[in-house]
Amino acid sequence: MSGWAEGFAVLQDWSVLAMVPIGVLLGVSIGAIPGLSATVGMAMFLPFTFTLDPLTGLILLLGIYNGACYAGAIPAVLINTPGTPSSAATTLDGYPMAQKGRAGEALTLSLLASVAGGLIGTALLAFFAPVLARYALSFGTPEYFAIAVLALTIIASIGGGQISKGFVAAALGLLIASVGFDPVAGFPRLSFGSSDLSGGIQLIPLLVGIFGMAEALTQLERAIASRLDRREIGGFGIGSGWARRLLPTTAGASMIGFGTGMLPGVGGDIGGYIAYNEAKRFGCRSAKFGEGEPRGVVAAEAANNASNMGSLVPTFALGIPGNTQAAVLLGALLIAGVQPGPGLFTSAPELIYGSFLGMALAYVCLLAIGLLGIRLWIQVIQIPSVYLWPIVILFCVVGAYAVRNTTFDVLVMMLAGVLGYLMTKARYPVAPLLIAVIVGPIAEENFRRSMILHQGSYEWLLQPLTASILAFAAASLVFSAWRHRGQARAERDVAR
Amino acid sequence: MTTMNRGARALCTALSALLATTAATTVAAQQFPSEPIRIVIGFAAGGSTDTNTRALAAAAEETCGTEIVITNQPGGSGVIALETVRNSDADGYTIATTPTEISAVSHMGLSDITHEDFGAVMRFVFDPHGFFVTPDSPYKSLQDVVDAAKGGETIRVATSGPASPYAITFEDMARNTGVTGQLVNIPYQGDAMAIPAALSGEVDLLVTNASNVVGQVAEEALVPLGVASDSRIAILPDTPTLEEQGIDVTGGSIFGLAVPAGTPGDRVEALNACFEAAFRSDAFNAYVEQSGVNPAYLGAADYDAYLAAEYQRYGELLEQLGLAQ
Amino acid sequence: MPLTPQTGSVAPPLLVILLGAGAIWVATGIRPGMLPHDPGPAFLPMAAGAALVGLGLRLLLAREPHEGPPRGGMLLRVAGTIALTLAYLTTLERWGFPASTFAFLTCQMLLLGVRSPLALATLPAGLTALTYILFRILLSVPLPATRIGGILI
Numbered sequence: 001m002s003g004w005a006e007g008f009a010v011l012q013d014w015s016v017l018a019m020v021p022i023g024v025l026l027g028v029s030i031g032a033i034p035g036l037s038a039t040v041g042m043a044m045f046l047p048f049t050f051t052l053d054p055l056t057g058l059i060l061l062l063g064i065y066n067g068a069c070y071a072g073a074i075p076a077v078l079i080n081t082p083g084t085p086s087s088a089a090t091t092l093d094g095y096p097m098a099q100k101g102r103a104g105e106a107l108t109l110s111l112l113a114s115v116a117g118g119l120i121g122t123a124l125l126a127f128f129a130p131v132l133a134r135y136a137l138s139f140g141t142p143e144y145f146a147i148a149v150l151a152l153t154i155i156a157s158i159g160g161g162q163i164s165k166g167f168v169a170a171a172l173g174l175l176i177a178s179v180g181f182d183p184v185a186g187f188p189r190l191s192f193g194s195s196d197l198s199g200g201i202q203l204i205p206l207l208v209g210i211f212g213m214a215e216a217l218t219q220l221e222r223a224i225a226s227r228l229d230r231r232e233i234g235g236f237g238i239g240s241g242w243a244r245r246l247l248p249t250t251a252g253a254s255m256i257g258f259g260t261g262m263l264p265g266v267g268g269d270i271g272g273y274i275a276y277n278e279a280k281r282f283g284c285r286s287a288k289f290g291e292g293e294p295r296g297v298v299a300a301e302a303a304n305n306a307s308n309m310g311s312l313v314p315t316f317a318l319g320i321p322g323n324t325q326a327a328v329l330l331g332a333l334l335i336a337g338v339q340p341g342p343g344l345f346t347s348a349p350e351l352i353y354g355s356f357l358g359m360a361l362a363y364v365c366l367l368a369i370g371l372l373g374i375r376l377w378i379q380v381i382q383i384p385s386v387y388l389w390p391i392v393i394l395f396c397v398v399g400a401y402a403v404r405n406t407t408f409d410v411l412v413m414m415l416a417g418v419l420g421y422l423m424t425k426a427r428y429p430v431a432p433l434l435i436a437v438i439v440g441p442i443a444e445e446n447f448r449r450s451m452i453l454h455q456g457s458y459e460w461l462l463q464p465l466t467a468s469i470l471a472f473a474a475a476s477l478v479f480s481a482w483r484h485r486g487q488a489r490a491e492r493d494v495a496r
Numbered sequence: 497m498t499t500m501n502r503g504a505r506a507l508c509t510a511l512s513a514l515l516a517t518t519a520a521t522t523v524a525a526q527q528f529p530s531e532p533i534r535i536v537i538g539f540a541a542g543g544s545t546d547t548n549t550r551a552l553a554a555a556a557e558e559t560c561g562t563e564i565v566i567t568n569q570p571g572g573s574g575v576i577a578l579e580t581v582r583n584s585d586a587d588g589y590t591i592a593t594t595p596t597e598i599s600a601v602s603h604m605g606l607s608d609i610t611h612e613d614f615g616a617v618m619r620f621v622f623d624p625h626g627f628f629v630t631p632d633s634p635y636k637s638l639q640d641v642v643d644a645a646k647g648g649e650t651i652r653v654a655t656s657g658p659a660s661p662y663a664i665t666f667e668d669m670a671r672n673t674g675v676t677g678q679l680v681n682i683p684y685q686g687d688a689m690a691i692p693a694a695l696s697g698e699v700d701l702l703v704t705n706a707s708n709v710v711g712q713v714a715e716e717a718l719v720p721l722g723v724a725s726d727s728r729i730a731i732l733p734d735t736p737t738l739e740e741q742g743i744d745v746t747g748g749s750i751f752g753l754a755v756p757a758g759t760p761g762d763r764v765e766a767l768n769a770c771f772e773a774a775f776r777s778d779a780f781n782a783y784v785e786q787s788g789v790n791p792a793y794l795g796a797a798d799y800d801a802y803l804a805a806e807y808q809r810y811g812e813l814l815e816q817l818g819l820a821q
Numbered sequence: 822m823p824l825t826p827q828t829g830s831v832a833p834p835l836l837v838i839l840l841g842a843g844a845i846w847v848a849t850g851i852r853p854g855m856l857p858h859d860p861g862p863a864f865l866p867m868a869a870g871a872a873l874v875g876l877g878l879r880l881l882l883a884r885e886p887h888e889g890p891p892r893g894g895m896l897l898r899v900a901g902t903i904a905l906t907l908a909y910l911t912t913l914e915r916w917g918f919p920a921s922t923f924a925f926l927t928c929q930m931l932l933l934g935v936r937s938p939l940a941l942a943t944l945p946a947g948l949t950a951l952t953y954i955l956f957r958i959l960l961s962v963p964l965p966a967t968r969i970g971g972i973l974i
Contacts, residue, residue, distance in 0.1 A: 029959075029960070030960065036960070036962065039540075039541050039542070040541065040568075040962075041960075042541070043541035043542065043546065043550070043566070043568070044960070044961060044962075046547075046550055047550050047551075047553065047554035050551070050554050050779065050783070136692075137692055137695055137696040138696065140693070140696055140698045141693070141698060162880075162883075164876050164879050164880055164883075165880065167872065167876050168837055168873065168876045168877070168880070171841070171869045171870075171872040171873045171876065172840070172869075172873070174865060174866075174868070174869035174872075175840075175844055175866060175869045175870070175873070177865075178865050178866040178869065180571065180572070181571070181572055181573070182854070182862040183657075183683075183685055184657065184683050184854060184856065184859055184862070185657070185658060185659075185683075185852075185853075185854035185855065185856065185859065185861070185862045186573070186657035186658050186659035186660065186683065187606065187659065187852050187854075187862065188572065188606065189848075189851045189852075189862045189863070189866065190844075190847060190848075190851070190866060195572065195575060195576065195579050195607060196576070198571070198572045198575070198576075198606075198607075199569075199570075199571025199572045199575070199576040200571055200572075202571075213906070216902070217899050217902060217903070220898050220899060220902055220933065221895045221898060221899050222895065264688050264689060264692060265685070265688065265689060314692070318691075318692070318695070318712075318717075319711035319712060319715075320688055320691050320692055321542060321688050324540055324541060324542050325542075326542075327540070327541070327542025327543065327688065328541055328542040329542075330542065331542055331546070331547040331550075334547070334786060334787045334788075336786070339710065339711040339714055339715075340711055343714070343715050385933075386930060386933040386934065386935055387930070387935075387940075387944065389933075390925075390926055390929040390930060390933070391948060393902070393906060393925075393929070394922060394925070394926065394948070394952060395952075397906070397909060397910065397913070398952065398956055398962070398964070401913070401964070401965070402956070402962045402963075404567065404568065404569040404570070404571075404576070405536075405567040405569065405580075405963050405965075406569065406576075406580065407910050407911075407913055407914055407965075410910040410913065411910060414903070414906050414907065414910065417903075417906075418903060421899070426833040428833070440865070444864070444865045445685060447860070448854075448859050448860050448861075448864070449682060449683065449684070451858050451859060451860055452680070452682060452683075452856055452857070452858050452859050453652065453682060453698070454858075455650075455857070455858050456857075456858035534963065565961070565963045567963055658854075658855055658856060680857075681856060683856065819855075
């Protein structure tokens, strides 16, 4: 327990403490802008940390990390555009809530869920990191494949409308994911000789286009009559009854998010979708997921923030980055002369426990900044359409450009926007496409590597852990098909 | 009236200030560098190329006396970034990091880019590839690995794909020792996936840059069997080179800087001078010490010659390994 | 020609089938992997293509009402926005960020029916300046720059 005391002692320095709000504020600004992700933000401020002492620099980067993860929900709720990939699942119910005049409530919920998920995640990380890291190592290639399949089965349940349309979107996503260097053989495919295409379709331009640009096109189509429209924003309170009812969702989603985040290469985007799906599965009959259900927002945001903390488990305990942001953190640790690994907990307790306390503080700080800020950024939807959507397009362009500084990515963003617009018009859901783009490569790579590892035999599918995850995925698929039919029948009965 | 005057005066001041800066920039344009320098990195933020380059660039902002803007353009084994720089103005303001792959991609039919499209500025780090096992592995040396393979055992080796520099070094090693068929290449998407696979025993042998696993080696979670460099390296002083173990193979990851071909010689010289100063700075030395990378400076002319030699070497090697296209 | 609900619903499934068939055709030309027992690089695009063809056929048989493409002023706004964004991205590197952003915002607002001289005079310029300060100066995100009169902006 002396580690905590040492961590507490170093945090009493003002220059260290001051980094908490600075980092969180930077993170919130970066995360709220679609296209600028936490990775880019942290990499930008990495050289700046060279001049600081290790803990101060680390606290700054962790503040950006936590702030950006939360702030991704702001544009997800307000303009149907996730600010960072992690908040993709937040759009599913957050935006419908805003459209129904409950934007204030949705923003408050996403803030509270982020903070709760983040604090639960921080606690799990602080107390169980070394044990959990060893557990995460038992996930080998076959298990990764099974997890990816599980994530893909969500498509059947969140599509809405016709299931086959969701599958079309997913197949399209797999095709988009195939473009570029093959993850196993290392040669370009579907690149048609273009060097830009051989680099693959980047996730962020696609995400910004298919949500932000597409939403702008959809809105502009009918903007003319309502030049000076004012949208309802609703109250900011959520009511004490809801707080109690949302508690189980928050706790469950945080556990799911943390668990998925621990696996290197599986990020908050996937964690958010899985938690959303589980919340929907366990949700009561009255819950209307996809139409502005508060539980949906809470599940997605609690999960992605907890997932962010989960990604730090292999980083601190094994010295392996759990995601790209963790890779930047690892770089900062190395540059600060700290060797991550199990020994870190004993060799540099002040740094480890100091950063755990710092992260908890960052979430408290985030709560304060968020509660003050919500009233400010909700003004975004008060801007008249004819001004708002051109600004959204401008931000989409800059966001897509900022990823790699190529206009090719801006073109990808624009084409994704047109695709998303057309899909919405033809009532094809876009979320399955995105899930396939994110999860497809993980499924493919691990399937092919399993085949190589087991020399062409399919025996690996029967390994206990792999088989049970796959069985769970199959059950989930059957369950959503059954539920879907029940729903369709109920709707027919009502129509009659 | 007075407000008007004040407004007019403010405008005048602003205009003259603007004119002054314009004049200053035109004068400064004679000196190089006077504008921000852009470095285009072919790999994602947080990777070894990114971290090494950012550490150098942080020091170079002072030694070059200008802002340095870093751009990450990951994709296609670093080819995307190289294309960007090849197509930029040859004015010295756009710099590429030269990945090891620059010597290999054209031989493998992945791109038409070669070192000839660039003028070298300098090499600053050479990280040799190492071979690693877990402490409970039956292999205590590379000879054990070779013996086991000759005895008919299949040994799984984690790399970053069949076209990656790690794979080329390991295939070269297998060919050198005559056990090509027994060493199976298991491709992972980068070290973040390959290191856990090695730790959990999914693979028998890991090939990676020594600096990537300093932590795991210090914790005794991984044991180095050999490094593919000419001589032993500072962070693994007790680990023999491959050559010491009778295997004539060297290979590593190269970290260097280059500008588009045709950049004026005086600008290349200026860049080389200020980046060399950054390389020799205390800040960068502290980074080297802490991160465990292997500093290996080569000046512009030497690095040009080195890249040409590497291009030749990889061509022959890939031909022999059947990887050339 | 006004599209009836039935004709409207045929186009998307047909596109899906065509795309799937195209993907299968392109995937047959992919260079095979060289690792033993690897299902190969063509496996995923081939499977996705086959799925698209199958699902497209299914959707073609189960036609559903469809709202049809936008017409008139709606079409003009959507097509105009796409065209302006395209123009914006092509001028981005040639004119630099400030000039092209200013031009884009002005044109886009005109397209959407903003006619107030005050708004047109202040908003595009103000927003351009604000985003430039936010991205380039506060967050130091590299933006496309060009030389105007010897100055790099």
